Amino acid sequence: MRDVAIIGVGQTKYQHRYPDTPQPDLVRRAAQAALADAHLRADDLDAVVYSMAPDALIGVLHAERWVADAAGAAGRPMLRVNTGGSTGLSSVQAAYDHIASGMCDIVLVVGADRVGESGDAQTILNRIWDPMYERQMPLNTVTMLAMQGVRFFEKYGATPRDMARVAVKNHFNGVRNPVSHIQKEVTIEEVESSPLIAYPIRLFDCCPQSSGGAAVVLASAEVAERRGEALAWVTGMGFRAESYWMGDRMGPKAVSDHAESPQLAAAADAAYRAAGITAADIGVAELYAPFTTVELHAVQDVGLCPPGTVLERLWEGYFDLDGEKPVTPSGGVQCANPIAVTAMVRVIEAALQVAGRAGDHQVAGVRHALATGIGGDHQFFGAVVVSDRPRAATAPPQPDGEERTDRD
Amino acid sequence: MTDATRTIEEKWDLTYRHAAGPVVSHFYDRLQSDGVLVGRRCPQCTRVLVPPRSFCDRCYVDTEDWIEVGPEGVVETFTVVYREFQSLPEPPYAMAYVRLDGADTAILNYVRGLDLREPVAAAAALRPGTRARLVVDEPQRRQGRITDFWFELLP
16 A cells, blocks of 8 residues: 555635536636645646535536536546545545555545535435435434434433534634634524524534535655655545444444444544554544534544543533644534535645644644544544654554555 | 626426335335334344344344334434424424334334423423334325324323
């Protein structure tokens, strides 16, 4: 396996709609930004991975057709990836595989979404459930994660006020991120008095319906070293799928609990092991958490604090921008959720932190950053470790002489 | 070029006939004709899966026996919705995953007969661990759909 570097990133501003920018132009804007950041032209690319979540969110099926040219893919290999909310992270993993395997040297990962353009994204997201047993119920990502939150409350004694503390932190951070959709700080009282959507989730616990594009250029170590422009190195990855059936994640015989996610924990563990580090080495985490209830469990699942301690640490400010272990300094999904690229943005933000380029939301001295993605009905979990040096310099040699791979 | 760019409005109207297969069909046959819920047992891990499926996702083996479950059970999780989503029901409404007696997994449906005007009180009434019972619609009103039944909390 070859080392893989991130040599360029690009993001547009995230906002509700882009009335003046059709989808291909939005994709192209993100691609051009990342290519410019990498000092490359489209001609330099060996392949393109197009990051696109459920097509109905933009209202065009087989949506990669429409944007292939805009993504710089004409005349070169192209792959479209969709794992729902974790799409952007899966796309980075696909590009990584292209390069680590030796098949490509420079790969562009690009995508865009326009969630604000549909009548109601939650009506579309209801269609991710099976038509036999569940879709006739008003399931959507809000109600699915409201029911996750209720189970988390029971298991760990959390309350709506704990959720509000997460929202306050993320909104504080979002104001310090110029591309964030939501640019407004909130207080505990404002969160607690915002409209109740689906108990226990209130409006300010929710992500917005965002539009915008993002792109990353990945390259082999040879290219990165020749050009001398690695922002950061992808040193570990993990991905795990959970049972489709939410109702199987509860009760005495449940293998996992819908309160949290053992599969996110497993994905993060795989990423740490591949990078040759532990959770303690993570300087900053960009966690995929579209609702505050998700961040509460994700922080524990990825090992940023021992199980059962997240609430105490949350109120101590441990996860704040100036805390011991900052979580989602960009403001995260709660401040911008262009679904197709949201998990890719977590990787971009992790790279910016490692490169010292995160501006007003920079955390000092980050050597390893964690990015996560969650898709499906709390079903697909991905983790990527981004470091300030290649994996060979990070991971210890293996006792059995086998080169450690990122997948186990 | 003009500053006032246009938008192109569209509405999708698609129809499907989803193949339910023998397991899902039997579940709805029993619900519609007998007013009962049935699950399938995994021969390996012995879990009774409700709603029933043709295979166990953990053991990756075919499920075998049909087991009648309920009519009582326990609330595993719930939500009460207070905001309207386009093309989804008018709020407020409560729904819960209930693990019926004899089942090892929970099935989702509405919880009816509960005062939802006060969210905190409604949430307290629905707290996981609360006992609930299956209520099946009148025989002539059943359509062989998941909406043929709902839950009510036990006193």
